[in-house]
Amino acid sequence: MENFKHIQTAHCENGVTVNLLQRKGLDFFNEPLAFGIGSGLFYIHIPFLKINKGPAISFRSMPGAIFKRTCKVLDIDVVHKRFRSKEEAERFLNQQVDNGNPVGCQVGVFHLMYFPKAFRFHFNAHNLIVYDRKDDVYSVSDPVMEVTTSLTREELEKVRFAKGPFAPKGHIYYPEKVNEVSDELLRKAIVKGINHNVRDMLYIPSNRTGVKGINYTASQIRKWRAKHGEKKAGLFLGQIVRMQEEIGTGGGGFRFLYAAFLEQAAERLSDDRLIKISEKITKSGDLWRDSALQMAGIYKGRITSQKDFEYSADILNEISALEKEAFKELKSFKLKY
Amino acid sequence: MKKHELPQDKGSLDNFTREVCYVKNKNGKYEKGLSTGWEAKQVALDNAWEEINRIVAEIKQEVLNGKVSPVKYYMELNVMDLPVLAGYTGFFGWQIKRHMKPSVFKKLSDKKLQKYAEAFEISVVDLTNFKK
Numbered sequence: 307m308e309n310f311k312h313i314q315t316a317h318c319e320n321g322v323t324v325n326l327l328q329r330k331g332l333d334f335f336n337e338p339l340a341f342g343i344g345s346g347l348f349y350i351h352i353p354f355l356k357i358n359k360g361p362a363i364s365f366r367s368m369p370g371a372i373f374k375r376t377c378k379v380l381d382i383d384v385v386h387k388r389f390r391s392k393e394e395a396e397r398f399l400n401q402q403v404d405n406g407n408p409v410g411c412q413v414g415v416f417h418l419m420y421f422p423k424a425f426r427f428h429f430n431a432h433n434l435i436v437y438d439r440k441d442d443v444y445s446v447s448d449p450v451m452e453v454t455t456s457l458t459r460e461e462l463e464k465v466r467f468a469k470g471p472f473a474p475k476g477h478i479y480y481p482e483k484v485n486e487v488s489d490e491l492l493r494k495a496i497v498k499g500i501n502h503n504v505r506d507m508l509y510i511p512s513n514r515t516g517v518k519g520i521n522y523t524a525s526q527i528r529k530w531r532a533k534h535g536e537k538k539a540g541l542f543l544g545q546i547v548r549m550q551e552e553i554g555t556g557g558g559g560f561r562f563l564y565a566a567f568l569e570q571a572a573e574r575l576s577d578d579r580l581i582k583i584s585e586k587i588t589k590s591g592d593l594w595r596d597s598a599l600q601m602a603g604i605y606k607g608r609i610t611s612q613k614d615f616e617y618s619a620d621i622l623n624e625i626s627a628l629e630k631e632a633f634k635e636l637k638s639f640k641l642k643y
Numbered sequence: 644m645k646k647h648e649l650p651q652d653k654g655s656l657d658n659f660t661r662e663v664c665y666v667k668n669k670n671g672k673y674e675k676g677l678s679t680g681w682e683a684k685q686v687a688l689d690n691a692w693e694e695i696n697r698i699v700a701e702i703k704q705e706v707l708n709g710k711v712s713p714v715k716y717y718m719e720l721n722v723m724d725l726p727v728l729a730g731y732t733g734f735f736g737w738q739i740k741r742h743m744k745p746s747v748f749k750k751l752s753d754k755k756l757q758k759y760a761e762a763f764e765i766s767v768v769d770l771t772n773f774k775k
Binding site: 314315337338420422424425426428450451452453469470471473540543547551552553554556557558562566569595598599601602605 | 644649655656658659660661662663664665666667672673675677678681682683684686687688690691692694721722723724726727728729730731
C-alpha cells in the first residue's frame with residue numbers, strides 16, 4: 307500500500323489507536339492523548355493470579371480498554387471481529403488489506419518471530435497493524451518498533467491464534483467511521499478520561515487497586531524476604547520492575563506518558579493547574595524509576611538485607627501518597643468542558 | 644525523567660529496536676525519546692531467564708529419574724503454565740497434571756500424545772523417547 311505512515315509509540319495499543327485514527331483524519335492525535343482519553347493509567351496487584359509463583363502486577367488498564375474508551379468518547383464507530391475459523395479470519399483480513407484498509411490485530415508474542423527470544427513469553431495482548439500483503443507475506447507495522455516489518459502467512463496465523471489467557475482468536479479491529487472531532491468534543495473527551503482515571507486510582511473498593519494497591523504491594527515486599535528467602539524475593543522484585551519498565555510503558559510504569567498527557571490537557575483546556583499535576587505525576591514516575599534501581603540493587607545481590615527490602619517498600623508508600631494527592635487534586639478541580 | 648537521563652544501555656533490544664520513552668526536553672516539555680535499554684530491567688529479564696533455565700534443568704533430571712513425565716519438562720521448556728498448555732492442547736488443567744505422572748503418561752493414547760507434540764512443536768517420538 308502506498309503512503310502508509312509507520313508511527314512508533316511506547317505502547318502497542320496506543321500506537322495502533324493513534325495510527326488508525328490519524329489515517330482517518332484526526333491528524334492531531336498522538337500517544338499521550340490516546341492514553342489519557344482512554345484512561346490507561348492504573349495500578350493493580352492482581353488477586354489470585356501468580357506469574358512464576360510471584361506477584362502479578364499491572365500499571366495500566368485491561369488490554370483493549372484504551373482503544374475502546376477512546377473511540378467511544380470520540381464517537382467513533384469501531385468494528386471488532388473474532389473468529390472461530392482460521393480460514394475465515396484470514397479471508398476477512400485479506401479483504402480489508404486488499405481494500406486499502408489497515409487493521410489492528412491482537413496477537414500473541416510467543417511465536418512473534420521478529421521479537422528477540424528474550425521477550426517471547428506467552429503474552430497474548432500485543433497489538434500490531436497489518437497494512438499490506440504480497441503473495442504470502444504481510445506488511446506489519448508494530449508500534450513498539452522503529453521500522454515496519456513483515457510476517458509470512460503461517461507466522462501471522464500462528465500469532466493471531468495463540469492460545470491461553472487472553473487468546474486473541476483472530477481479533478481484528480478498526481475504526482469504521484470517524485467524524486470530525488471539534489475542539490469541544492476533544493475537551494470533553496479529555497475531561498472524561500481524567501475523571502475516569504480519578505475513579506480508577508482512588509475509588510475502586512479494593513485494597514489491591516489504584517493508590518491503595520501500591521501500598522498493598524509495599525506491605526507484601528516487607529514480608530517477602532523472611533517468607534521466600536533472598537533469592538526468590540529478589541526474583542519477585544525483578545518481576546515488578548519488568549512489569550513497570552519492560553518495553554511498552556514509556557518509562558516509570560506509564561507515569562511519564564500520563565504526565566505528558568496532562569501537559570497537553572493543560573493546553574487544550576487552558577488550565578494551568580493541570581501543569582502542576584503533570585509535574586507531580588512526573589515526580590511519581592521518577593520515584594518509580596528510583597524504586598526500580600533500589601530493587602535492582604537487591605536482585606543483583608549487591609544489597610540484600612531486610613532494611614533494603616524495607617526501603618523499596620518505603621518508596622512505594624511515598625509514590626502511593628503522591629499519586630493519591632495528585633488524583634485528589636484532579637478531582638477537586640471539577641474540570642469543565 | 645529528563646532527556647539526558649534516558650539510559651542507553653546494551654541489552655536484549657540490540658539488533659531489534661530502540662524503544663520510546665517519554666522524557667522532558669530542555670524547555671521542560673515532554674517529548675518522545677529513544678532508548679537502547681536500561682541495565683536495571685535488563686538484569687531483571689536475565690534473572691528471569693536464568694530461573695527458567697534452572698527449573699528446566701531441574702525438571703529434566705526429575706524426568707530422567709522417573710519422577711515426572713516429559714509433559715512437565717516440555718511445558719517448562721516452552722515457558723508455559725497450565726492455563727497456556729490447556730489452551731494449546733484442549734485438555735483441562737487437572738488432566739494435564741495427571742499426564743505429568745509417568746505411570747499415566749505411559750498409557751496415553753497416540754491421539755493425546757499428538758496433541759502435546761503439536762503444542763510443543765516436536766514429534767511424538769521426541770516426546771516419548773526422552774533422552775539426554
